[in-house]
Amino acid sequence: MPVPSPLALTLPTPTNLVFSNGFEGQVLSPGPTGWNDYHLDPGNRLVVTAYRVREGTRALGVYCLPGGGASKAEVQRTGLHVGQGQVTRLEWSLYVDGDPGFGPFFLADLEDTSYSLSPGVRVFAQTDDSLAVELKGYGARLEQPYGSRVPLPTRQWVDLAWTFLPDASAGWVTLEQNGVVVLDGALRTLPSVGDQVLDRLGVGCTANSGPRAVTMFVDRVQLFQ
Numbered sequence: 001m002p003v004p005s006p007l008a009l010t011l012p013t014p015t016n017l018v019f020s021n022g023f024e025g026q027v028l029s030p031g032p033t034g035w036n037d038y039h040l041d042p043g044n045r046l047v048v049t050a051y052r053v054r055e056g057t058r059a060l061g062v063y064c065l066p067g068g069g070a071s072k073a074e075v076q077r078t079g080l081h082v083g084q085g086q087v088t089r090l091e092w093s094l095y096v097d098g099d100p101g102f103g104p105f106f107l108a109d110l111e112d113t114s115y116s117l118s119p120g121v122r123v124f125a126q127t128d129d130s131l132a133v134e135l136k137g138y139g140a141r142l143e144q145p146y147g148s149r150v151p152l153p154t155r156q157w158v159d160l161a162w163t164f165l166p167d168a169s170a171g172w173v174t175l176e177q178n179g180v181v182v183l184d185g186a187l188r189t190l191p192s193v194g195d196q197v198l199d200r201l202g203v204g205c206t207a208n209s210g211p212r213a214v215t216m217f218v219d220r221v222q223l224f225q
């Protein structure tokens, strides 16, 4: 399997922590560190568990049935403000407890809830399990180049860091997988010109478009600006 050399990041790394949750305390809470909403479709499950943990004593367990773009099991943080030019970085860890070949599977998104269908940016595993980023509804997608794609490994914890410059015309995205830069390129990252603000973070199974049910674990979620 080809493994690309680490690249120099082209975006600055924001260090102001605006949200942090590792599923240790009261998970759903209106306070500054809690998840304040969730989306759970019938048959799917969200549980706080000590079974697999990246950090601390608890993590989020996610079970998500396949269902095109309609099957979700995610926790959400609303009331965020990710606007034009505000470089934003999401760090989180996940463990896909199953065989390779689970994609397409959507792992995290930041959306504008003030518009119909909540347009926004999202990280997903493609059919070959390599990670990509797209602007939902606009056909804008940044993929790893063929020949050097690094699949998201399964049955192990993976640390992800997604940094992006929100911009309706000149956006930029980097994605690090276990410290290796797997995406670094231009991508439109805001739905339209103007005062568009991405206000809701979702992590977990933000959509299972793959061939089978997926069990995964999520921990150590941090958002920087």
Ligand SMILES: [Ca+2]
Binding pocket: 022, 023, 024, 053, 054, 055, 056, 057, 058, 059, 219, 220
């Ligand atoms: Ca934890």
